[in-house]
Amino acid sequence: MAFAGVWPFDRTTLIRYRTRAAGPVLLGVLVVAYGVLWGVRHPAGPWGTYLGQAIGSEAVLLFTLALVLMSSTSWVESLFAGLDRAAIWHRTCAIAGTVLMLVHTATTSSGQEAPRGKSLGVVGAVGIVGLVLWAMLPRWRQLVPPFLRAPVERVAQSPGGRWAHRFLNGYDLWRNVHRVLGLFVAAGIVHAVLDATVFGGDPVLRWSLIVVGATGLAFYAYRELFARFFVRVHRYKVKAVEPIPGRDAQVITLAPQAKPLRFVAGQWAIVSIETKQGWSRNPFSISSSDRAGDLSITVKGLGDFSSSVDDLVRPGMPAVVDGPHGRFDRAHGTAEQVWIGAGVGITPFLSWARSLDGQLDAERVDFYVSSRGRSPFADELQGIADAHPNLHLHLHLVDTAVDGHLTAERVLAELPVPPQRLSVFLCGPQRMVKQLTRAFRRAGVAQVNIHHEYFSWR
Structure with a gap:
């Protein structure tokens, strides 16, 4: 109440x-x-x-x-x-x-x-x-x-x-x-x-x-x-490095060499890979299902390692995974939820969607995917949404020259649910997360029902 x-x-x-x-x-x-x-x-x-x-x-x-x-x-x-x-x-x-x-x-x-x-x-x-x-x-x-x-x-x-x-x-x-x-x-x-x-x-x-x-x-x-x-770590090996079409990003798939990491969809891990230039250690959100044996991470070219993945990482390289970490869990939300993933911020939501088994727990979820141009995961996500009637997929193309950025006002105008009943989960650029958080708060969403993780720790 x-x-x-x-x-x-x-x-x-x-x-x-x-x-x-x-x-x-x-x-x-x-x-x-x-x-x-x-x-x-x-x-x-x-x-x-x-x-x-x-x-x-x-x-x-x-x-x-x-x-x-x-x-x-x-x-x-x-x-x-x-x-x-x-x-x-x-x-x-x-x-x-x-x-x-x-x-x-x-x-x-x-x-x-x-x-x-x-x-x-x-x-x-x-x-x-x-x-x-x-x-x-x-x-x-x-x-x-x-x-x-x-x-x-x-x-x-x-x-x-x-x-x-x-x-x-x-x-x-x-x-x-x-x-x-x-x-x-x-x-x-x-x-x-x-x-x-x-x-x-x-x-x-x-x-x-x-x-x-x-x-x-x-x-x-x-x-x-x-x-x-x-600290308990899990040993993996790089299975594949696949570029995402039209994006400066790659998907690295890791195959377990012993007991695989057990995690909750939406969590992240610290992944160390022995690359051509030695060991590189970075935190990444997990994008694979929590029931899959292999572990997938989506890497966007933002830093020294992530900008050179295609040159540094090859299949067969050893990897060590420390985790899982994080509390970004849709189970902490209310019955009506909004998911907003922008750019590489779609990663934890991919894990959520891929981990759905049978009926979605929430009564209604509106999933907004913001990207420049059509999201490379659009077809996969649409197939998952088709199998879950209470998961409503919104593939918003964000082009600042045409539509402008996705706003809280635009999201709330499309929903049949009052903001006081909503839980909002955000992942994307820090500036976008701050702006949307303030806007949802002004609209009446309780602060404790707005969830996001801090990916820029420095």
């Missing part, structure tokens, strides 16, 4: 709210509680120095939380309703910690630690700032003021700028370098512990910081040194 079309008070919806909010709420509680601890037991002395020390300690806590979220353990995925959301909060904690670290540096006078401690502080600060700026590069247009975007764009289009983009935007390089974050955080923690003035002689503050830092470093050590012995 809905109140003003916004907050449905049924038990299932409340459980979904609670599941999505558990992780972020816990982060907020920890940050506030640590600030209260410093407020209660703050050392004597000028308030400016004390405040700078408290801000620095909060920065250490935020970096510790970032390292915990970076560990990608199963309980982190459950607590944050998916590793994609945990990755977003990892980035948020790292950015917030960096801001507080810079404020701490500007507001705190030089302590009494040994020169080695000061050097570690500089190394940690420079390293963390560099990694955070590198992680934010793909979103530079959102960060640069409008009057600077044109000059920056000209530099980016220069030969040197294009080389830098290819070098710095490579996922494999960024991921490997990003793994040293814990070392820079460790340098910052040691810097704080060696400063005799930070805690004002209060053992609670000193040991709380040591425990917080040690927790983060323990999770970092687990991820880097021991996780490989506990």
Whole structure:
């Protein structure tokens, strides 16, 4: 039952709210509680120095939380309703910690630690700032003021700028370098512990910081040194690499070499393939049926690996699959659902459609497929829709010069169901997902009934 079309008070919806909010709420509680601890037991002395020390300690806590979220353990995925959301909060904690670290540096006078401690502080600060700026590069247009975007764009289009983009935007390089974050955080923690003035002689503050830092470093050590012995992986071999006609994309089919991966349609996995240039590790949505023995992933030419699949990957190459991951599940929806897949974002919906067995669980599903020109999967999807009367397929051709982009208003105008009863599942370009999410919310679809995954983790 809905109140003003916004907050449905049924038990299932409340459980979904609670599941999505558990992780972020816990982060907020920890940050506030640590600030209260410093407020209660703050050392004597000028308030400016004390405040700078408290801000620095909060920065250490935020970096510790970032390292915990970076560990990608199963309980982190459950607590944050998916590793994609945990990755977003990892980035948020790292950015917030960096801001507080810079404020701490500007507001705190030089302590009494040994020169080695000061050097570690500089190394940690420079390293963390560099990694955070590198992680934010793909979103530079959102960060640069409008009057600077044109000059920056000209530099980016220069030969040197294009080389830098290819070098710095490579996922494999960024991921490997990003793994040293814990070392820079460790340098910052040691810097704080060696400063005799930070805690004002209060053992609670000193040991709380040591425990917080040690927790983060323990999770970092687990991820880097021991996780490989506990994470269950599945061994596959590349069976086929097939280009999708008219698209800069390929379908890679993997054949299991032992027990195949068990997954729920709509989930994704981390796929490592030993290519001509060595092992390449990337997350991909699974596009095959959850009952198929082989595993299929659809790869669009967007990054360093995906743009070179036709040159790097050949049948017979070994592959390792880590997963499954993700909480993009149509079973979490209401009886009336809308699926919108744009471009390569059709991938999880392909898995949903291919996994249908008999009657569709939902009373009505309207499936919108947005692509430039006819979707290469149109005939297959139409055959599936013909076998399921309550699956209504809308093959919208998106040509901005003719029809414009698919809008929430256009979708709702075609449906016989009020928005308050709908669940909306979105997958596609980040900008499209944000625009449609806002539009569906304004129309009355409850926030908890709008589902999507974050595919751009940087």
